[in-house]
Amino acid sequence: xxxxxxxxxxxxxxxxxxxxxxxxxxxxxLEGKCKSAVExxxxxxxxxxxxxxxxIQMPGLTGIQLLRNLSNPPSVIxxxxxxxxxxxxxxxxxxxxxxxxxxxxxxxxxxxxxxKLKQHHFHIPEKKETSSSEEPxxxxxxxxxxxxxxxxxxxxxESLRNYVSIYLENGQEVVTPNTISNIEEKLPEMxxxxxxxxxxxxxxxxxxxxxxxxxxxxxxxxxxxxxKGMVMDVLDQKAID
Numbered sequence: 001x002x003x004x005x006x007x008x009x010x011x012x013x014x015x016x017x018x019x020x021x022x023x024x025x026x027x028x029x030l031e032g033k034c035k036s037a038v039e040x041x042x043x044x045x046x047x048x049x050x051x052x053x054x055x056i057q058m059p060g061l062t063g064i065q066l067l068r069n070l071s072n073p074p075s076v077i078x079x080x081x082x083x084x085x086x087x088x089x090x091x092x093x094x095x096x097x098x099x100x101x102x103x104x105x106x107x108x109x110x111x112x113x114x115x116k117l118k119q120h121h122f123h124i125p126e127k128k129e130t131s132s133s134e135e136p137x138x139x140x141x142x143x144x145x146x147x148x149x150x151x152x153x154x155x156x157x158e159s160l161r162n163y164v165s166i167y168l169e170n171g172q173e174v175v176t177p178n179t180i181s182n183i184e185e186k187l188p189e190m191x192x193x194x195x196x197x198x199x200x201x202x203x204x205x206x207x208x209x210x211x212x213x214x215x216x217x218x219x220x221x222x223x224x225x226x227x228k229g230m231v232m233d234v235l236d237q238k239a240i241d
Contacts, residue, residue, distance in 0.1 A: 002029035003114070004048060008040040008063065009055040009079065014100060018053050018079065021107045028111070037061035041069070049074045051095075051114060056080040067092055075117070077110050093197060093226055097181060109185060116230045138186045140166065140176040147174055151191065156216055157183055157200040195231050196224035209235055 005028050009015050015033050022028045031047055034040040038061055043049070052074045056063040064085065067073055076092070078085070081100045095117065096110040139146040153168045159180035166174040166183070176183075184192070184200055194200050195214055199221050208215045211232065213222050223231050 003027055004029050004031045004050045005053065006030075006032050006034065006040065006043060006047075006049045006051075006074075007053045008034045008037060008058075008066070009053070010035050010058045011055070014055065014079065017102065018107075021102075021104055024104070025108075025111060027115075037063060037066035040066060044070065044074075052076045053079050056085050057082060064092065067094075075114055077114075097179075117226060118229075136188070138183075140174060140178065140183070142174050142176050147176075149174055151187065154192075154202050155205045156202060156219070156221060159198040193231060193234055195227050196222055197226075198224075203234075206235070 054063040076094045077096045079098045136151045155167045158165045213220045
């Protein structure tokens with residue numbers, strides 16, 4: 001089954017780039033291109049759209065204003081040249097937030113996130129970094145320094161508006177001015193699981209789970225409504241009834 005897509009952007013070049021990316025992926029089907037939010041509103045009221053590629057800064061009605069006016073919106077991937085709207089987009093439960101110019105590999109990650117959340121059995125291979133004998137790690141900015149965080153020490157990650165807290169073993173915490181989606185991109189999918197717009201957990205640290213929450217030590221973390229199907233699918237694969 002094809003994923004029906006709509007592009008909404010007032011820039012011809014941006015539309016052309018996303019259209020070309022869509023045509024590269026067999027599972028996607030372009031249903032329309034709109035140069036304003038008002039035009040998009042008309043299309044959304046007349047067609048069934050699965051995935052909306054939505055610019056934010058447009059004349060008349062912004063992408064965020066459009067989304068707020070939709071009673072039953074499709075999944076949304078924001079495409080914008082401005083990073084300052086990221087927080088508001090996550091509050092609106094946007095699937096992803098792509099900064100222009102959008103590289104194709106970043107576009108693929110956003111599409112794969114849609115497939116996971118909707119429990120489609122599609123997956124587009126992404127380029128993987130070569131393995132190293134050293135324990136995998138990331139660097140994050142914290143208190144004006146770039147701090148090394150070993151992935152096997154992470155327990156869970158929490159989004160706190162303009163910051164992200166990375167909770168480590170032994171009660172350590174690293175706070176970084178970042179977005180949880182940026183952190184998520186650097187984490188291997190086989191080891192980490194996004195369970196909520198505000199939480200990522202290390203799968204091996206999970207002590208128990210149900211359809212409503214995940215328990216890690218004494219901490220109960222909620223499973224978001226939009227993530228529940230994907231979370232249950234991943235965890236139930238390891239369960240024995």
